[in-house]
Amino acid sequence: MKEIPFQHNGQEYLVRIVFNAEESTYNIKAFKDGNPANGYGYSVTQETAFDLFHTIGYNALREQVHAAMDDVVTGKWERYLFDIQTFQNQMQKGGVV
Numbered sequence: 727m728k729e730i731p732f733q734h735n736g737q738e739y740l741v742r743i744v745f746n747a748e749e750s751t752y753n754i755k756a757f758k759d760g761n762p763a764n765g766y767g768y769s770v771t772q773e774t775a776f777d778l779f780h781t782i783g784y785n786a787l788r789e790q791v792h793a794a795m796d797d798v799v800t801g802k803w804e805r806y807l808f809d810i811q812t813f814q815n816q817m818q819k820g821g822v823v
Contacts, residue, residue, distance in 0.1 A: 734799050741794045756794040764803030
């Protein structure tokens, strides 16, 4: 496992890259205080990461780490939860969204 620390709004976060040997897959997720920072996670197979890097120079792991950090910084999960709650409230009121 590799952990990449970063800060946002004075709080410490980690992006963890965990390799699942059984599935030959890298799993990437942001954490805060040992718990998932949000509901998002990313994964890429070792084969796909290798092929992308060696054919077009695309570093899938780096990009997914950046995406996990960006999810925290932009509040993507919190916006998603707000939208779901708004939709549920509208449905309970019998309104059309």
